[in-house]
Amino acid sequence: MRAMLETLTKNVRDAIAILLEQKHARFLQQIEHWRAIERDLHGQDSELDLLSSQITFLIAVISVYARSISPFGTGGHLTQDAIADDLCEKLRHDDQKFIPYVEITSMVVEVISPGSGTMYSNTFKYIDGSEKIDSFDQTEPSGYIDLFSPVYQALFSSSNKHASGEHYTPAELCELMLGRSSVNTESTILDPTCGAGAFLVTAIHMMKSQGKGSMLRWLKRIHGEDLNPVAIIAARVNAWFQARDLGIGIEFFFETIKISDIFANRTDQYDIIIGNPPWVTLKEFSTNERKALALDLAKALNIAPDAHGVPQLELATIVFSKCIRDRLKIGGSIFFVMTSSFLDGKHCSKFRLFENQTGVEIWLFNGASVFPRNFACLFAWKENDVSSYFKNYPDIPVISWNVEKNESALVNRYSFSKLGEERYQPVNLVEVQSQAKRGGQVNVARLISTATAKELLPASSAGYYKALCYNGATIFPQSLLFVAVISEQHEHGEAVVTMIPAPGLKMKKPWNVAVYDRATVEKRYIFNLVKGSELYPFGMFAPWHVFLPIKIENGAFQFDTEHFSTSNEAPIHPTLATSHFKLINIAYQTNCKNLKRIPHLWARINFDNELTNNTMTKPFKVVIPDCGSSMAASLVDNKCIVEHALHFIGLDDEDEAYYLLGVLNSPILARDVLARKAERHIGQLALDYPIPRFDSTIKVHSAIARTAKDLERLVSKLVSGTFSNDANIKLSRKRIKKKMDADSTIKAKLSQLDALVLDLINGGDG
16 A cells, blocks of 8 residues: 555656646646645645645545445446546535645646546556555455545655644544443534544444444534544545445535634534544644644643643643533543643643543553554543542542554554553642642642552652752853863963864754854863763763853852953953854854844843852752653762753752762652652652751761762762773663662662661651
8 A cells, every 4th residue: 555655646746746847827826725724734834745645645535435436326327537526526615725625636636647537537547557546445354444544644754744743543442432432323422633534434333333223313413623624525535435335425424524623612512522632732833823822722721831831731631621611511521542641741730630520531551552652541521510530539540451463454453452450649649639629729740550659758849958959051052152172272371272062962953053163262261061961870971061251259150241241342351262252142143033032142041040040159069850761869069060951959068968969869769759750850859858958966867978978989980980981882871770770889878878868758867
C-alpha cells in the first residue's frame, strides 16, 4: 500500500506542477482558496507537499466510493467517473470549505488520467496498469472496515502529523472503549474530533452486529465533527462504506458528520462522547488568536495552568472539559485517548480536579507501542455536582492493559488483554480533600498508586530552606554570551583572553548564527556558569564560560556602568570588552522580537533581576535541578553563575551548606521526590520536607554535614577516575548514579546518610 501511495503522490505532485506551470486560471484561483482555509487551520501558508498528500488521499477516498456504490446504491447504472463527479458536486453544495479540495482533486485527476470525464476509475490503473485500489477495500479480519484512518496515517509526513497532533486510533482500541461506554441502539454518540472516522465506523459495526432495532434510526444518533474538510470527506465515505448494505446514500451522513470547530458554542448534548483529540499544546497552536481563544476557554473551564505552564496547556484537556460542560448529558459518559501527561504534568494540575465528574477511570497500557508517545485513556460520568471528584472519592481505579501488535497484516492489528487494577490518588490528597470539603480549590499534584503514597515521607510546603531558594539566571541568547577561551595573555598589567563563540550550542533562529569569529576582552568579564546538564549528585562537570558586562559590588553582581553602556553614549572608561558588548548588543536588538519589553541585551541578561539577586554571590550555593528524571544537588562558589534550569540556595556557612547538600542528595529523599514530581518538573519539591534549619550543636545535623563532605570527595574521585580519560563516554547523571551504586564505599556512605536523614525528618536529634 505504501509503495502505491508514494507513486500516486508523485504523480499528483507532477500534475500540480504542470497546472502551476500552465498558469491554469481556475486552478490558481482554487489554490488561493485552499491557502485561505489552511491558513485558518494552521496559522500559516501550507506547503504544496501537504496539498499533494491531501489530493492523493482524496483521490483514494473518492475512488473507493465510486467503485463501491454500483452494487449497493442507486447509481449502479452510472459510470464510476459520473459517481465520483456526483459526490464532488454534493460536497460543493454542502459546505464552501470543501470546494477548493474537490476542485483541485478533479483538475489533478484530469492531468493524471487524460481523456473524457474525470476518470477516477483509471487513476490507480495509471500507476502500473494494475487494480491497486483493491488493496483499500479489503474487509478487516474482525469483520468491519475502517478504510481511511491507516491510509491517512501512512500518507501524511511525520512533521504534518506532529503539527496537527493527529494520530490514528486502532479499531481494536475503539471497540474496547466503546464497549466500556455501554453503547446501545438508544445511545446518542459524538466524536468531536473524528478525523477519518475510526470511532464512528467502529460504533456502526458494533450496532450492526447486535442486529437490534432500526439501524437507520440509530445511525441518525451517531455524530462526528472535525475542523479538517479532508478528514470529514473521509469520515463520511468511511461511515457510508460500513453502512452501504442498508441501501442508504452518502447524503445520509452529510447531516451527522460535519465540519465544526471544537471551540464553537454548540450545546446539543449526547449520551456518549468519545474520541482521540489532537495531541497539541498551546505553544503549537496555529495563530495567536487561537491561542488566546484556547487560554480564555481553559480559564472559563477552570483548568488553565499557572503562567509557567501555559505553553504546555493541552488541547485534549480543553476539549474534554468543554464537552463535559456543554455537550454531555447529565449521567452521560465521556472517554478520550490522551497523552499520559494528564496524570502527572504540572500543567494539568487543575484539570486533575475532575470537576463535574463521577466514576472516573483511567486506562494505562504496557507492551507494544500503539502511538509515538505515551498515552492513557480517561473515562468519566457527568454529574450535577460541579465540585472536585476528590470531594467525594479518595482515589481512582486504574486498569492496566497489555498490548500485542501483529505487523504481518496489511494494517497493523492490535490485541488488548487486561492485566489488573490499582487505585491511584493525588500526592497531596489530604490537602485536596480538605480544600474541596470547604468549598475551596487547590492544585492537584500528580496521581500515584495508593501503595506508593503510603511509603512517602512526610512533607511540608513551609520549609525553612524553601524560602531561601531562587531561580537561576536566564543568560540568553547563548550564541552571543557563551564563549570558549582559546588563549590568555597580559596587556598593560591586566589579563586578557581571546575567545570564540562556544561550540556545541543548539540554538534556534535567529540566534543560530555566529555574530563574530573571535574577540579579545579583559579576563575579568569571563565567568563560570553551571547548567542543568552538568549537575550530578555531589558534583558538577566542567562549567561553561560566559562573557558578561558585570562586576561584584556591594556583595552582588552589578552592571559595570564605568566600562559599558546600554545606550549610544560611550562609557566613562572604554575597554577591550566595551566594543565587543556593543557589537553583540546591536545583534540582539536587530533580532529581538520583543524590544519594547526588553530593549537591550543587559535587560535580557538580568531578566527579573535574577542575576543581580544578592544571593547569587553567596559564598556557598546549593544547586538543585528544575527538571529531569532524577534528583541531584551540588555546591558551587560565589563567583559561579547558576543558570535558569537550576534552583539554588545561597548560604554563608560551609557546614550548613554541606548539611543541606547531604539531605538533598540522600537516596531516600531522591526516591520520594521522583514519586512526587510532576512529569519532568522537579522544581523545589526537594525542599517540601520538614528540613530544620542547621544547628551545629545538634548531632544529626553535624553528622549529615560530615557525611556529605566525605561523599563529595569520594564521588569526585570516582568521576575523575572513571570518566576523565575516556572521551567516548557520554557524561550523564544517570551514568554517574549507576557507578555510585556499584561502588561499595560510596554505597555504604549513602546508606549511612539515609539513616541520618530519616532520623532528621522524623524529628530525631541523633
